[in-house]
Amino acid sequence: MPSAELDDLTIHVDTGRWSETVAEGVSLAVPGGRITALLGESGCGKSMVAAALTGSLPASATSTGQVRINGTAVQDRRQWRQLRGGTVGLLPQDGVTAFAADASVGAQLADLQRTYKAWSVEDACAAARYPIENFELYPKQHSAGQIQRAALAAALLPAPEVLIADEPTASLDMDTGYDVWVTLRAYADAGAAVLVITHDAPLLVETRVAEDLVFLREGRVVASGSRADMRAHADPYVQGFFRPFGE
Numbered sequence: 740m741p742s743a744e745l746d747d748l749t750i751h752v753d754t755g756r757w758s759e760t761v762a763e764g765v766s767l768a769v770p771g772g773r774i775t776a777l778l779g780e781s782g783c784g785k786s787m788v789a790a791a792l793t794g795s796l797p798a799s800a801t802s803t804g805q806v807r808i809n810g811t812a813v814q815d816r817r818q819w820r821q822l823r824g825g826t827v828g829l830l831p832q833d834g835v836t837a838f839a840a841d842a843s844v845g846a847q848l849a850d851l852q853r854t855y856k857a858w859s860v861e862d863a864c865a866a867a868r869y870p871i872e873n874f875e876l877y878p879k880q881h882s883a884g885q886i887q888r889a890a891l892a893a894a895l896l897p898a899p900e901v902l903i904a905d906e907p908t909a910s911l912d913m914d915t916g917y918d919v920w921v922t923l924r925a926y927a928d929a930g931a932a933v934l935v936i937t938h939d940a941p942l943l944v945e946t947r948v949a950e951d952l953v954f955l956r957e958g959r960v961v962a963s964g965s966r967a968d969m970r971a972h973a974d975p976y977v978q979g980f981f982r983p984f985g986e
C-alpha cells in the first residue's frame with residue numbers, strides 16, 4: 740500500500756525581510772486506501788505541510804525532520820524529481836500554478852496523457868468535472884473553479900500513488916464540490932494515499948468522506964485521529980470544526 744509520512748517536520752521561512760517558523764514538530768501519516776483531511780485556520784501552515792510532502796517548499800524555506808514516501812526517506816531533489824508525477828502528485832491551492840501560462844489546458848493535459856500513459860484525458864476530465872469545451876483556453880482564461888478542476892485532472896492523469904490536494908473544492912459550488920469529493924473518495928478506495936487540505940468542514944462532516952483528521956494550529960498538530968475520536972476530542976479548537984453542524 741502507498742503511504743506518505745512526516746516525522747517531526749519543522750519548517751523555517753526566511754525571506755530576508757522576515758523570518759518565521761511555519762511548522763514545528765509536525766508528524767502525520769497518510770495511509771493508502773484512506774483519505775486524511777488536514778484542517779486548520781487560515782495561515783496555520785497547511786500548504787507548507789503539503790509542499791513538504793511533495794518536495795516543493797519555496798526557496799526561502801529550510802526544513803528538518805523526515806518525509807517518507809512509501810516507507811522510504813526522501814532526502815534530495817533528485818529523489819523528488821523521480822517521485823513527482825507517477826508516485827506523488829500535488830493539486831496546488833491555486834490551480835493556475837499547475838500549468839504553463841503559454842499553452843492551452845487541453846494541450847497540456849494531452850501531454851500528461853502521453854508522458855504517463857495512465858489515465859486518459861477524457862476520464863481524468865470527467866472525474867475532475869472539468870468541462871472539455873474549455874480545452875482550447877489558456878490557464879488564465881479560466882474561472883477559479885474551472886482551473887481548479889483542470890488542475891485536478893492534471894494531478895490525476897499520472898495516477899499518483901500519493902495524492903496531496905490543497906483545497907480542491909474551495910472555488911466550487913456545493914454540487915460540483917460534492918462530485919469532487921466523490922472522485923477523491925473513489926481514488927482512495929482504489930488504493931491511493933490521499934491527503935486533502937480543506938475548509939470544507941460541513942461537507943466533510945455530513946458525508947463522512949475522510950476517515951482520518953489532522954488538526955493544525957499555528958504550525959503544530961494539536962490533534963489527530965479517526966473522525967469518531969476527533970468528534971469526542973476535548974480541545975475547543977477541534978470542537979469548533981464540528982459545533983456548527985450540531986455534532
Ligand SMILES: Nc1ncnc2c1ncn2[C@@H]1O[C@H](COP(=O)(O)OP(=O)(O)OP(=O)(O)O)[C@@H](O)[C@H]1O
Pocket residue numbers: 752754759761779780781782783784785786787788797799832
Ligand atoms: N511561498 C512562501 N514563501 C514564504 N512564506 C510563505 C509562503 N507561503 C506561505 N508562507 C507563510 O507560511 C505560513 C503558513 O502559510 P500556509 O500557506 O501554509 O497556510 P495555510 O494554513 O495553507 O493557509 P490558508 O488556509 O489561508 O491557505 C504563513 O505565515 C505564510 O505567510
